[in-house]
Amino acid sequence: MKLPILAGIIVLSGTLLAAPVLSADKSITPDGKPAPSQPHAKPGSKAAEDEAAAAKTPYETVRDVFTGDLTVAGEKVSFPQQNPSVRAIEITMAPGEVTGWHQHHAPLFAYMLEGEITVTYEEIGKKVYRQGDGLLEAMDVTHRGENTGDGPARILAVFLLGDDGKAVVEEPAPGSDKAKVQ
Template identity: 45%
Template sequence: MFFRVVTFALAVIVMSSSGIADPSYKKVETLLSTSRTNQGQAIAYPTQTPARVSSVIVTLEPGESTARHRHQVPLFAYILQGELRVNYEGHDTKKYKAGDALIEARDIWHQGTNTGSTPVRILAVFMGADGVKGTIVAK
């Protein structure tokens, strides 16, 4: 059931941000419409086929951090709950809170930390291709 809700929500996002949402819908809220990542990079999709879209919910407890990592495919993220600080190597630190949507930086090492007093939950949607890892963790 949750997967169906997420799939429908993503379809509405795509339709509304591209101007093809049915005008009869009573409520359509655009979460994000952009051609750039949160670091100003142009969004570029992998050229390998077949395409693969994968979604996960990442949960970090208060004070918990992700591993240092980078993404090699476009990644839509939506902060469902909590607060998150992300340090991008060679770039600014960004802070996100519940309700924020973004396209994550591509091929830039970064690490996120839950800076709040409650768990942070992040919906992450990877737009990749078969055989292409969405996340590369530093060794």
């Protein structure tokens, strides 16, 4: 079969019909599944070496605590553009202690140093966080936390402030009459 005729058979009404297996197509594996984001990052390959070099730190032991750009409520994090600053606090909650309902109008990364807390999010439900967990907390979702563990809960909270955002903004409890009638 001549190449021009084959090209005419493959292209039909402006749509390219793919052959079952194209060795030059690296985006699909032979079994039809999408290829990994680093298709050439096979152990010992140059891409694998580059990946390892990029992840290398000057520290002996590293554990990835959190990586992501979405809060626990699925909000896309956006960093302050004006007056950026960082505030880090350690929060200690006694067993059974409950926070007030609140929101964070600035990105907040939290790391559970000790214990367990259960956070109730308006319209989302409850999530439990334990020692060693890292999270990007909800910003514009009303929530409250409760120490549901047997001992103290300690949380490292790192706020990325700016844009006149406040670290913690008190909110009425979900379901309460947020608009007062006079």
